[in-house]
Amino acid sequence: MVAVAAVGALFVLLPLAAMATRVDWANFLALVTSESSVAALLLSLRTSVAATALCVVLGVPMALVLARTTFWGQRLVRTLVLLPLVLPPVIGGIALLAAFGRQGLLGHTLELLGIRIAFSTTAVVLAQTFVALPFLVLSLEGALRVAGTRYEAVAATLGARPTTVLRRITLPLVLPALLSGAVLSFARALGEFGATLTFAGSLQGVTRTLPLEIYLQRETDPNAAVALSLVLLVVSVAVVALTLRTVPGPAGAP
Amino acid sequence: MVAVAAVGALFVLLPLAAMATRVDWANFLALVTSESSVAALLLSLRTSVAATALCVVLGVPMALVLARTTFWGQRLVRTLVLLPLVLPPVIGGIALLAAFGRQGLLGHTLELLGIRIAFSTTAVVLAQTFVALPFLVLSLEGALRVAGTRYEAVAATLGARPTTVLRRITLPLVLPALLSGAVLSFARALGEFGATLTFAGSLQGVTRTLPLEIYLQRETDPNAAVALSLVLLVVSVAVVALTLRTVPGPAGAP
């Protein structure tokens, strides 16, 4: 079993390591500190943080509603909410345009309100949120279901109002899952490419995030693309590794 | 809270609905039953099933090792194993090429063994497995940690050998998570685009899966692209909704 696991791990790790061997280390620093690279990295970090915040704000209530209430059509809603997870991002971008673009469903309304979303940094954040939201909802809903309602029930009989229960029992209990969900969301937002390209475009400093920059560099300078990929990879690893405290290990013995 | 949740749900559902409004229903059937569309759909289904099987075979031992053992560098390995989740798929494709391509790390070895991966359906399956594997590992590892080792310990004191414990206690206990992990993997494999494009190429019936076909159609016939996107979406929803039995609801009262 351990052998199979090792094969599986190698299957993932080998390509990553192989990519590292392709890096032109001599020019690495020059490649990744070019103006456009730095602009893209900074934009990516800013938008990913914003998208993660949005994911938390929207995702926590969604997870709570999905895990703690029952309503007609719940299963369908859950499935649909998880779709961006599995949708090719380009299609996600098309869908976002269809909703929020100038010719989209809400386009006219937004135009009247003087709001232009598509092809702005806001669009980047929305595209990232769209693809990253399911990660948060999924982690959190699972944790909520597993945690069950027993502690919440006890808290209620001790006189805690629902908001108190939420703040002092429910959220602390699922905090590890919330954190890891947020980290996954952040990382997914950081890596988002297809939906951003379609919905937000690729304008330096405004909408051209790191993955778009990498894609563009591939066209002209594959070395730079590989170097930047490595940067993206390292940033992702760092964020995931630093924040993703593992769920406290298997609790002792019975 | 419910209001925020509704906003969140709308944010995801609106684009999907908006896309559906863009479908040219009059020609829908003709568009989605063209030879190339059908070939792409069938290829996608075949490769996704294969990739899911591979994910289960590799992912279950990986999740078990990550959740049930401790070893030096475990946290780093876990983080790295989860990377394909957040890596832009195109970069994943580059990495796969660097490992398994003709000039990749293993290229020479594979060549000697007479194995040619590039431009084959195998490459599609590998690309899909690469991006889908973390979904399975993540769901399953989380469930294993949450389930804890208490039941396994009891089973051991009842004389069950480790393989028996695995077969009769561990796996049944996390079966819902395994199922939902497999479904997510399948859906992710179905939607995989960037890595396939980069690593496997795009030949009708061999490597051109549905997302690639959609991208291609977009160049010339956006209507067909939207129609096919809808097909992909519906297949994903169907698979997820049919198989993803929810974790048995919040167990009664304390």
Next chain:
Amino acid sequence: VTGTSTNTSPPLSGSITVFAAASLTGTFTELAKRFEAKHPGTTVNLSFAGSSELVTQLTAGAPADVFASADARNMARLTAAGLVDGEPVDFATNTLEIVVPPANPASIATLADLARPGVKTVICQAKVPCGSATVAVEKAAGVTITPVSEELSVTDVLGKVTSGEADAGLVYVTDVKGAGARVKGIPFSESGTAVNTYPIAALTASARPAVSAAFVRFVVGAIGRSVLAAAGFGAP
């Protein structure tokens, strides 16, 4: 047509956004810099993507002032949508070239070699611009290539060759030039039968028509010509 403007009554100022085909990434980055140097006070923002991607974005309301397409068909789509201000101007051409890894493992010399069994050839799918050019040269040469992959963009063709995965591919001359020593280009006689023309146009939505017009003139002008030629583009 001249690239020097002697009669700039009010000095140009403000920023414009140029949507340009991905294959123009290198040249337009260079041109934008030179334009800004020549007209202090102006800024040129560049957005690169596949031509058809860009048209989709523009019709969906992307704010842009100038569009440079890699083919006439996509420019026509935009014109049909009523977004083009005036007549597009052709500013460059591009032709296909055979591309092989530096060592040329399959010993490719002619277009016909690409059809040899055992040769792993990648080309663009017929629906994308470089693909329609490929169909044209095949027809002219009477060659039927059986590719191992029909890529969705010229970049992916080039990528398969630079990574050594494929033995040969058909890409634009400019791509071969851009890839430098990582590939070897092999010109072939039938390439002239499929000349791809690049048009550029200012857009109706432009908030700074004067700057947009000036940029279009600049690209079409002498400096534009020399930068494009250095990258391998032909004259229109």
Next chain:
Amino acid sequence: MTLAFSASLAARGFDVTLDVARGETVAILGPNGAGKSTALEIIAGLLRPDSGHAEWDGTALFRLDGGPRGAWLPPHRRGVSLLAQDALLFPHLSALDNVAFGPRSAGVGTDAARATARTWLAEVEASDLAAVRPGRLSGGQAQRVAIARALAADPNLLLLDEPLAALDAAVAPTIRRMLRRVLEGRTAIVVTHEVLDALTLADRVVVMNRGVVVETGQTREVLERPRHPFTAELAGLNLVLGTRTAGGMAADWGELVAPAASIVRGAAVAAAIRPSAIEVSLEPLPGRDNSVPVTVIDLEPRGDSIRVRADSLSADVSPGRAAALDLAPGDRVFFGFDGEDVSLYGSERPSTLR
């Protein structure tokens, strides 16, 4: 009545009516699966019955007689605190903060709440555990903290589900005493398997079996004059059910001589006999009013006596006597006792309880 409760839940075969007066402590006794925990969960609002209604001090806790869409007061507004059968301490809070949770929820500031919590931890002799997380507590330690937590919430109605079950012999009396003190004047329902708990803590007991109430009354009265075999077993008494006759009662295994209580002949009666009042002999005991031939089932050593369990009755004998008799399961012996050791009473309650 302060609490007037009546509810049924078909899925668990549960159908109970229960009243508790203000300041009264009621013990619920009953075998495993009788529905004791179910009753508490419904009162606390954690479980919804199919139908029924409950009123607490004039306000409706629930009123589901008109169907499942009736009135339903959420748990946190009931003023009811439940100590569940498993401690269920909040795993992310220290023992102290677990106990402080109730006061904090009532709006008390952190410091004041912690001070209250410290007092209650001291009451359950768990002061030294204040900083410990629940994961590191032993079973009985967790139970003590859970008791403190339930009490610290200062509920109007306190529900305790087997509060002393996991406690050790040394601490149980202390906590029982503490409970007795705090339950004084409070309204509470205590589920227990210990007759000692019922005697020390409860004014009244309710005996349940298979989802329904089978006996109820003053604790001492019910335990001294049990009408249900379970109650008798709990009270450590032999219970014989039968019909009043001239000389005593007719049990299904024969005639029992008992003092002439003022019960009409033919009435259903119950007789309680203490095991220690029964003499065991290998021969018939003609000198005794009753001499019952029985078959020994089991011998159970208990402290300073040995309990001889036979098919219909149990007797306590001294170790010396047991050795002399050389008893073994399966032996046929005679149980002898006098009429004056038999407590005879009507086996039907005046109420319509079954």
Next chain:
Amino acid sequence: MTLAFSASLAARGFDVTLDVARGETVAILGPNGAGKSTALEIIAGLLRPDSGHAEWDGTALFRLDGGPRGAWLPPHRRGVSLLAQDALLFPHLSALDNVAFGPRSAGVGTDAARATARTWLAEVEASDLAAVRPGRLSGGQAQRVAIARALAADPNLLLLDEPLAALDAAVAPTIRRMLRRVLEGRTAIVVTHEVLDALTLADRVVVMNRGVVVETGQTREVLERPRHPFTAELAGLNLVLGTRTAGGMAADWGELVAPAASIVRGAAVAAAIRPSAIEVSLEPLPGRDNSVPVTVIDLEPRGDSIRVRADSLSADVSPGRAAALDLAPGDRVFFGFDGEDVSLYGSERPSTLR
């Protein structure tokens, strides 16, 4: 010795040496947090001590004296079955399949294993629960199934952690009897808080406190002559510790008259006095050998008597007597008893136990 066990675990302040002979049943008694469950978990192989060694019938269970990398037999190869303090029934299997799990793991076929399981379910009076999933069992029902499961595994060494704690009064005797039958000739360790369990099930008891063994010996001997306050409390005896004098012993509250046992003067002695042997009076009791002035702490009704707990001693009086005395906590009274009611013995074990 069949089991020779010695282990220490600093994190829980645990340091215990324990031997169990083949066929012997040992009861572990002790207050909450004493380390009883810890001992069982280490023996079962679920918890790794810092150091120590254990041998079972000649094979090493573990041998960690040379450090943590020593020999370690995995749980499933120890032939040790543990009934944990919480039932931990496998939630995805029916009660029947839970019980059948042990036999199936031993290689028995499904049908045969189920047949065995049915037998054991019948033993714990849970036959009707065979098809039920654990989630739908009441606390006591789950406990019974867990007992059946542990027994069905037919272990060489059976470890039971408070097996009867959640059981109702009606079923507890039946299951206690059944346990007594199956433990006959088996090697077992039972953790319990019930002196009755120790008396009926165990040949020998081990009393633990704060991670160490404080007393051990034959059950009756230990419970009749306790040397540790916890043991005395458990056995329901008053324990007085002091020094042997000519007329009896010197306790810290004065002189105690007791029969002249053959213990040298000055030796540390313990005296056990049954609460029922003590007379309570408002005046000194000169007619008694001992008349001790005490302060009443608490009155605890128990069945046919009332226990009067005072600062140093407890006495049982009849309800009538209690009413006549009109006692209340805080009252100063006299406890009187004769020398012959005092059981005096050395308070140091011959062994080096502390």
